[in-house]
Amino acid sequence: PKMMPVNQELLRYLEQQSEVGRDLWLVSASPEPWVARLSEHFDIFQRHAGSTPEKNLKAERKADFLSQHLGSAFCYAGDSHADRAVWKVSESAILVGDAARFADSVPCRVEAVIPGRKPLMTSALRSMRMHQWVKNLLLLVPLALAGEIFRIPELLLVLSAVLALSLLCSGTYLINDLADRRADRLHPFKSGRAVASGNLPLPWALGLALVLIFVGLSAGLALDPRLGLIMGIYLVITLSYSFRLKRLAVVDLFVLATLYTLRIVMGLVLLDHAFSSWLLIFSFAMFSSLAAIKRVAEIKLGGQTGKSSGRGYIHDDVALLRSLGLSLSVAAVLFLVLYMEYEVFTREVFESPQWLWLAPPCVLAWVCRMWLVADRGSMHSDPVIYAVKDRVSWGLAAVLLAALTLSHWPAT
Template sequence: MPLLDSAPAAAGPAVHPPAAGRTRLLVDLVRLVRPGHWAKSLLVVPVPLLDAPSWHPAGLARLGWSVLAFVLAACAVYVGNDVADRHRDRHHPVKRHRPVAAGRVPVPLAYAWCLVLLVLLALVLAAGLTGPAWPVLAYLVLNVCYSRGLKHVPLVEAGVVALGFVLRAVQGYLAVGAAVSAWLLLTVFAGCLLLIVGKRRQELLDGGVAHRPALRGWSVELAGHLLQLTSVLAVTAGLVWLSTEAPFDPYGEAAMLLSAPFVLYLMSRYLQLALVRRAGGDPVRLLLRDRAVVAAALLWAAALGALLTAAQFPALIAALP
């Protein structure tokens, strides 16, 4: 009589505890709103503080709520776009791992998550905590138009994304009550367009045009030329702002001359990372994690801070021996 088989039974599909599944789902919902990209609003909305005649608690409070409003608006847009683009994202080597494209977050749940974010945004705006809020609403309308068709129009889609950052800066101006600086807005637009062009170039190299139809109107060579054009525009507009409209009077020309080496280095470093090391696919991560960029930016900020102190407190400078 043969011995009974004592080998363990074949392992079936792993059964995960419900709590573990809920935890993974919550993590995916957080990933869906891309916390790493919240820095876009944290950095751009407060830009008008550079032009504000004075900082006061009420204006700073409105600015903080404005940052939150744009974070909520952008999160809702991210979720909506991920749902709409889930089929194309599956052709991209990186985006195919996004929660909706990978199938880890069901589409109905993603829509419900988007609705929650929009309700929270409506509560912030209805309470009047941001001051005038038309830039946030314009941002939402712009992104609806983007999702409905503008994202398929070559070149125009990149300009629409950059315009979203200009609206962030305008919201900041309204929150602090400062006069809008055309040169600073142009700098924001050109700088953001530069990063977007670098991202499109990297997308061409990584995944071709399957995941983004608008890339059919692009080429790596065109993206390279546009990087040159937008970098020159960003540098020129920024230096003109420093010498004319920035609050460094009577040291405007000194601010421009002091900034020129830092600006040229930072621009050159970004182009090196984007063109040589092919690291332009995630500009936020690239700029915030590159040690050379962070170090140069901190040194530049310290230098401008010292010059701003001299411009705003002349008596303090005169008292120095």
């Protein structure tokens, strides 16, 4: 039962009614053993009844059962047309989900209306996690570092690749949600996801995932066959992560870092830029650290007992992750300095490159802040997504943008 999707608003309403002293019965047309397990799990029902091989407790039969035991002095919660037979003999009704559509024709007083599934289109769009698309702006990094960010043709090309990769990523998010739906239902925040909550039916989720992956890959291949190939590699690694690698402690950090670094590789390939070892090492170290932050945040959220949801860590691993992550953060900033000294400043791209020295302290300050927030248990999401809503992160980003802009101005 704990793995089943639950209408949380209805559950909260029933718990409130139980607290004020109302007796709750769980009566369903589902098989009796199932109903018994649900009643035991939620522990708010005084009695339960379900269908047996001899009697199917649906519609008129359910109405007869309740009338025999309760008369007409009861309120019945239902969500389908078949429940009208019960409402004919009940004192009042609680309309759940689609039942709200025929509220005017319910033959008794309506006590409450509880929303059911969200609209399918809304659920589908939410499950695509478009807010995560911000991560794919990493494809713009090579363009910015080459001083070509203001060249419209190149910018449009990279933005088209960002969109193609974003569609592919949304498809993989849905695959991940399908694989994790049982674990997500136990999570305080992930239980609200469209697949875990039951708002997006499984066939629809799978179909949408396949369409998004196909369209994203096709768009990538159309833009540049090499881009399409790397996107294919990204897809294979992502699916391997979803089904197996995310459960391997420490390995999962480096897999996530690889996926982030592949985004920068896509940008380099698309623009025909030479690969920079320092840039790629910086990316791998930085995103390994951010992956460690994410795991610490998940463990802190999970409390003192057990493993983090669907991952290979326990609470005692926080110290290891903290040491590893902070070391990687400092190493990443060092690699960034080396990249700037030996590659960025040797090119005659920037008019005033000295402004770029603001980047290392800003990056170090930001990653230290992310560690502080995660270690205090105040981060409930991916650090990149947290940063999108964080004022301090926006302030540091503004300093970096100003430094990049000033680096193009001639020195006076």
